[in-house]
Amino acid sequence: MSGQQFFTDRYSQLGWTYENVKLKQAIRVNAMNAQVAETVKRLASRGVGLEKIPFLERGYWANARFSVGATAEYLLGLYSIQEAAAQIPATLFTNPKGKTVLDACAAPGGKTAQLADLMQNTGAIVALDVERRRLTALANQLERCRVKNTIVYDLDAREASRLNVKFDGILLDAPCSGNFATDRKWFSRRTIKDVEENARGQREILAEAAEVLKDDGEIVYSTCSLEPEEDELNIDWAVRSLGLKTEKVNCLGIEASTNVFGKELDRSVENARRIWPGQTQGFFICKLTRRSATT
């Protein structure tokens, strides 16, 4: 079961009609290193057209005839290139400054650097990933962005409890199947089997995240997959199996569906946000906290 027709039929059942999209390049100003207005001015003087992204505090659509990854300002860590929807998850933690946060699947580090920015380089981020190439990209990103509050381990997120640390916040931007908006060959590459396999891996990471979460901690779960197995169905499973509950979030996107292909999900799954491709790539975001004994 694969192919464009197969997947787009599924999207129709979820209420969205497939349309091809052309993504705009987005940047995020690193406020820990730069004044936002000054950086915007400097980029404009280099001929980079910038348009504020209405749903992001520090995000801009960038339009230039050259790579915005090849300016002195970029190399100095004054801004990062980060897809607009991907800028949302890190902003959903409640007052992260000074806290201990796990970035469970951190490479290449765009969201890690954003978290450090939101934390104003205070507290501590523990960033995990595997493979030397990915870890090197992560470390380079942290050096470029002048991140000072992060420890990186070569560790699979499914083994996070080996660290013996409990976290106030866990960013779980899970490895996923991706979506057609960022991969032109997505429909020919992916099968439902891949999707189900990724969903299983994501559940294992979610279970480990629940293990290392403080009682009053927050998990922000996100994927750039449009497939409900990796999104709504995983959240439904987490709510039913891991003692977690969803929290309402105020961000771009529509309420997640609580009826997926005829299966009724826990009502609280609607607190999650689904973003269909359009002004951004496809994305899914859910904030989870621990359910107290009385709820």
Place this chain on the structure above:
Amino acid sequence: MKPVNDFIKRLHAEVEIDEALIIRSRDRYFLLNDELKKLIGKDFFHAGTYLGKTKGGRFFPSFTLLAMMIEGKANKVVVDDRTEWLFVCGRDVFREGIKKVVGASGRGEYALVLNRHGECIGFGRMLRNLDREDEGVAIKNVSDIGDFLRRERR
């Protein structure tokens, strides 16, 4: 810690670093904060502020360490916009591209290279006395922030 301190001294910079917060992993040096010090475990890949690494007996500073050295008496030159970009592309600095010299300016000295915004874009070694207005290469590029792009291509 000695390689880090020696490098700082070589540029006549003054950086206060709490040595108790410095941690070494193989050939690389990192500066922690108090929170990280409490959390750090064995076998980390990267931690806190990366200061630099030693290789073949030489110390290679990180760009964060260079940025930490800007304040105070460190040797530094401020370059014009064109020279900034050429330097970031790995080129040496010509005398005519230097707008300001601070600190030692004699041949063989090392200096931070700053853009007109006062941001450090790397460092180099003086090939001639910068007090003289001669044309030609004045500072040999030792390291520049364009390295972030070159690393991606490796």
